[in-house]
Amino acid sequence: EREAAAAAPLLAGAPGQPGEGAVRAPDLDSLWDDFSRSLAGDHRELLAFLAGPGPGLQAEAQHELDVALRTVIPKRSRRCPLAAPRREMVARDVLRGTVTFLPLEEDDQGSLKVQMSNVYQIQLRRGREEWFISVLIFCPERWQSDGTVYPKPAWLGRELPARLARWSVASESSGFKSTLSLLPILKYSHTYQELKDKYKHMVQVWPEVTDPEKFVYEDVAIAAYLLVLWEEERAARGVTAKQSFVDLGCGNGLLAHILSGAGHPGRGLDVRRRKLWDVYGPQTRLEEAAITPSDETLFPDADWLIGNHSDELTPWIPVIAARSSYRCRFFVLPCCFFDFVGRYRRRQSEKTQYREYLDFIREVGSACGFHVEEDCLRIPSTKRVCLLGRSRTYPSAAEASVDQQRTQYISRRRGCPAGLSAPGPAPTPPQAEAGSVGVDCCPCGPPDGPGALEAGAEGRWLPGFHPRDRAERVRNCTALPREFVDQVVLQVANLLLGGEQLSPGSPRGGSPQTWNRGASLSLAEVAGQLDQETLRRLKRECGGLQTLLRNNHQVFAVLNGRVHFRDWREEKLQEEKQPE
Incomplete structure (x- = not known):
């Protein structure tokens, strides 16, 4: 037998804490010892599978394994409604380039033991010129697929190696x-699944023009995060009263609605009323109001201030929280890039704009006296990093002196020398440059237009702040004349077909089995063939060509900056090839 070293278990728990139903390291040692003894006795075939000879090593050579215990929490689906967590031991053999997964099951006495079915191994081998990834199953005839943690062997062999290579x-x-x-x-x-089941009907009654599935399930995920965070906070503080909140820039109000439905007193504020507000009951408090950072916009009764894609308010939320009360905390999920006044200007080219902006919001929180923490949410968006201020760096008695430091920081920030920034107008976020108002960027207009730098009313913390207009300008190509859109669509289609002319009334020729796939062109190549007036008109309306093409998704597919005709036969095949 080979020696085994049990590594610290990887568990579904808070950092540094064991998860629910955790198995501690001494118990893992005992579990592995029992398994090792069974290999030498009744399960020699599994021993051979686990310790098969590798290149340059003798089969009988003894060396150390890294063994960890992990808890797999599958997503709930129609095939697996309960989605019970599964535990498995993971044995990593670095010298042989293998990782073996050993599923665990409980016996009648509640003791864990290795389940001899569903054992599989991932191997990494190097040939003369290439590396190879293989997935091996121990006793494929005993494999039991559940459609979640353990897919069908065909999927393991066909799909998993390609994903691992990528x-x-x-x-x-x-x-x-x-x-x-x-x-x-x-x-x-568990909390997310409960909320998803409770609020999935919102997808069917969604009256807004935005994508209902994206926004409903994103807000459900954010609400689940906050509810669990607040539950853990109450337990740590030894209190039972649920936290109060104010959602600044609440948008459609769904997040405030879910939090209120969970028993947390609070309200949402936004400069513009949404159609969806009428769907909620009277228990959800939503108010149409513009927020201008000042002595009049403090919330001393709120435990938490929330900024979910709050745009121009994002850098101000830590400031408002700090000045509202010493016990007030904040949660922000930044999306569009705003400074205290106007658009955020990049200062460090070695970072991505998103990373630099997150560091700026962290800096604001620290300057306001918060211990700022960062986390990544599980939401359908690339902008999924949140920042939290749950505690202060100073005692409450020092509030007056710390507030002077906040004021100085904001004044210095507003008066930053222009030399620190790139010349010209502030850069536009990447999504807006691509011309798409979609899942990752709020359809907001810049607040640094006419009047943005004029002196504010008395009591404002910084003259020049300008909340967005109450009336939202449509900037997603939907306001363009149909004739103009059709003209651009036909021009792009002609380019993809290499100059073959199309017209709306052209009869379909050829056999229905023939299909001219056309070319795949970059957006830059397509834009280079359009006249400048057309490009300027698109830029004024939505920021570019890409949005118009994506709006016509029944004709075109835009992926990784390239456009081609959408073949709906391939779409159907992709649906049929979903993991089983």
Whole structure:
């Protein structure tokens, strides 16, 4: 037998704390010892599978394994409605380039033991010139697929190696925290599923023009995060009263509605009333009001201030929270990039604009006297990093002196020398440059237009702040004349077909089995063939060509900056190939 070293278990729990139903390291040692003894006795075939000879090593050579215990929390689906967590031991053999997954099950006495079915192994081998990834199953005839944690063997063999190869060459570090690093993941998963079941009907009654599935399930995920965070906070403080909140820039109001429905007293404020507000009952308090940071916009009765894609209010929320009361905390999920006045201007080219802006909001929170924490949410968006201020860096008696420091910081920020920024207008977020008002960018207009730099009313903390207009300008190509849109669509289609002319009344020729796939062109190549007046008109309305093409998704597919005809036969095949 080979020696085994039990590593610290990877569990579904808060950082530094064991998860629910955790198995501690001494118990893991005992579990592995029992398993090792069974290999030498009744399960020699599994021993051979686990310790098969590798290149350059003798089969009988003894060396150390890294063994960890992990809890897998599957998503709930129609095939697996209960989605019970599964535990498995993971044995990593670095010298042989293998990782073996050993599922665990409980016997009648509640003791864990290795389940001999569903054992599989991932191997990494190097040939003369290439690396190879293989997935091996121990006793495939005993494999039991549940459609979630254990898919069908065909999927393991066909799909998993390709994904592993893709992940292995991806960037090692994203520069962000791991997802849900501040929460017990199992508790979050249960809360999210409960809220998803409770509010999924909102997708059917959604009266807004935005994508209902994206916004409903994103707000459900954010609400689940906050509810678990607040539950953990109450337990740590030894209190039972639920936290109060104010959601600044609440938008459609769904997040405030869910939090209120969970028993948290609070309200949402936004400069513009939404149609969806009429769907909620009277227990959801939503107010149409413009927020201008000043002595008149403090919330001393609120435990938490929330900024969910709050745009121009985002950098002000830590300031408002700090000045509202010493016990007030904040949660912000930044999206569009705003400074205290106007658009945020980049200062560090070695960072991405998103990373730099997150660091700026963290700096604001620290300047306001908060211990600022960062976490990644599990939401359908690339802008999913949140920042939290849950505690202060100073005692309450020092509030007056710290507030002077806040004022000085804001004044210095407003008076930053222009030399620190790139010349010209403030850069536009990447999504807006691409011309798409979509899942990752709020359809907001810049507040640094006419009147943005004029002196504010008495009591304002910084003259020049200008909340967005109450009437929202449509900037997603939907206001363009139909004739103009059709003209651009036909021009792009002609380009993809290499100059073959189309017209709205052209008869369909050829066999229905023939299909001219056309070319795949970059957006720059397409834009280069359009006249400048057309491009300027698109830019004024939505920021570029890409939005118009995506609006006509029944004709075109835009992926990774390239456009081609959408083949709906392939779409159907992709649906049929979903993991089983």
